[in-house]
Amino acid sequence: MTDFSLPAQDAEPRLHVARSNLERLLTVPELAPRYAGAQAPDTLAALAALPPLMKDDLNVALAHLEPRAEHGATWLFQSGGSTGAPKVGYAPTGFYMAGVAAHWQPLDRTDVFVNAWGAGRMWGAHFLVAALADLSGCQVIALGSVARDEYADWLSFFADREVTAIGGTPSVLRLWFAHARAAGVTLPALRKVLWLGEAWQPQLEEDMAVVAPGARRWGMFGSTETWVVGTNTPDCPADRFHTLPEQLVHVGEDELLDFTTLDPEMLNPVLRYRTGDAGRITDCPCGRPGRVMQVLGRRDSVVQVRGLGLHVDELIERVEREAGVARAQVVITEKQGRVSGVDVLLLTDPAVDVDTERVRKDLFSATFTLSTAFLHDPESFRVRAVGALISNDRTGKTANFVVREES
């Protein structure tokens, strides 16, 4: 069977974790009917026959299970959905990174590492990578996110400290390298660029080549529900990830990936959990043995806005509940690969006076992704009434969201 990331002889002896997660899911009143009668999985085929978990299912399960770490603190992180209050994923201190470091060591004791993933607001990546840095014994500069006018000072600090490694979402990294390039700053000591949270952006390499010609990318794939699933090195294509032995990846219908944890310490009951990413199981030109997950992009309505997932359908559903709004459409504007603005276009009933500014304020404050992504430039999120939505001339279809490139 080639639609699993692990061969049966490696995965099946560890399926007791999947069986115990099935038991846990059966205790969740909202989910029990779905799993009633399901066969406890002792083979990969039996596992593939279980119903998949969707994003909201996992949150429903966690609200009921309230898992607690065996040792130390239980950390709560924002997970999934982007409207309203953050949904919650759990992890113990350490964030399972010892298992990652056993297979992937981008950092070592000699590194000076800038952790540029945002800290606070229940974001997971900053702390997860801090745990990896801890295991490597390197120097850590715990920076987090910075405001627009702070880049220049920090970049000269990086140069002075001879920073050798930096990590962030590709959107954040693009800002760092673009600012450095614009300011003529070079970072000759920088060799490693760690990334996680969205697809790699090839345009980044252009700026890296000028700012830090010795720097190479090191990627992780994962989510706050699954934690790190796989990693890659500069020798791997950016869309391929070597999966960890405690992460079982399966390719289901429509090439949708689902994830099953084989780690008994995992607090989230990750059992055939679908993130909405599509992919396939293949090999890697880097030559490292084992199966590799190739990520082909998303198949649901989640789009990445500055490193955060925006649930377009949820947003549209919400705004279409407004009196006088007949239809809505989300337009995402990108400038050189980065989201520069989000517009919500409203087709309104001429007889009703829709207060677009009030709708804008409500959506902005209620949509976690928007208020966070546009924290420093809230004016880049707009709501306006229009005479017509944007349709595809060729198909005549009006999609829920449109991405356009700003020159």
Ligand SMILES: [Zn+2]
């Ligand atoms: Zn590889």
